Amino acid sequence: MSHATLIALAAEAEHHGNVQLETLWYGIVAVIVFAALALVTLSYRNVANRHSGKAEAYAKAHANDVQHTGHGH
Template sequence: MTAMNFLVTVLTETEAHELAPLIMPPLAFAGIAVAVFALLGFVTFSYRDVANRHAGRTSRTDDAHDAGH
């Protein structure tokens, strides 16, 4: 029973303290996270066709590799 009384005392004491206020509403934090992930997705999407931009280089190296096998 002593452990139960200790637990109740600890819980009531922690509820009595007020948590630190946030600098923004919680939805603002979610909005910032969505914006950051959208920006990172756009940066990743912008690199989708980089290998095909240098077709002359890849065709020469592919021919050199194919000739050896």
């Protein structure tokens, strides 16, 4: 069989079923994966403020070590 014959036979074949229902699981899996990633992202929310006492103590102890160059900070 030639390549053109195979393409013609594939075009003639009838597709049974609903293509949308066959591919629905891809969307469901994607939603589950993105929801899990969102939960991981939200778990890191406000982490910097959990240790603000240590950060302030470090900033006070090393206040002279910071070089203020012309960046406006």
